Amino acid sequence: MVSFFSQSFYYDHPWTLVHMGVWRKYPNPQSAHVVSVDVLDRTVDPSTGIVRTERVIGCTQKAPRWVVKILGGTTDAYVREVSHLDPRTGETHVTSVNLSLSQYLTVLEHISYKPCPTMPTQRTLFTQTAEIQARIAGWRPLQERFELWSLETFNKNAQKGREGFEHVLSLLRESRRQGRLEQ
Secondary structure, three states: OOEEEEEEEEEOOOHHHHHHHHHOOOOOOOOOOEEEEEEEEEEEOOOOOOEEEEEEEEEEOOOOHHHHHHHOOOOEEEEEEEEEEEOOOOEEEEEEEEOOOOOOEEEEEEEEEEEOOOOOOOOEEEEEEEEEEEOOOOOHHHHHHHHHHHHHHHHHHHHHHHHHHHHHHHHHHHHHHOOOOOO
16 A cells, blocks of 8 residues: 655745755754754766755654554654756755665655746745555554554645745745845
C-alpha cells in the first residue's frame, strides 16, 4: 500500500526571494523539530549552470509510543535532501527521503519552486508531492495504521512548513527592504 499527498499554491513573493528562503528555511517558529542542517555536497554543472546540493537534516520526531516500542526507534530522525537549482529556467527542485526507520516507512517528497508564468517578479508556484509507504511484514492492520498516521502527520507538518516558510520569507523581504540583503 502507498499513500499519496499533493498540494500546489503560490507564494506571494518573487522566485529570487523564495530561492534565498530555501537556504534559510531553518530555524523558524513552526519547525522547532529541525535541530541541524548539514551540507554534504554542492556542485555546479559547468555546461548547464545547475547547482546540485545534498544536505542531511536532523530532526526530533514525535512518533507514537507504540511505534517506537514495537519498531525500536528513537526520537532522532534524519532526512536526505537533494536539490537542483536551474538558473536558466529559474526553477528549484528538491527531493527528500527519510533515512531513519526507512526499513519500516519511506516518505519520498518532491518539491518544486517555479516563477509564476503570469507574474514572475511577484509570485512563485510551489508544488509538493509525497509518497508514503509503510512496510511491516505480517502486520497488515498495523502497517495501514502506521501509514495513515504518517500521512496525517505529513499533512499537518506541510501546513506548519508553509507557515514557517512564510515567516522566513517575510523576514527576508523586510531585510531586503532595509537594504540588509542583496537583490
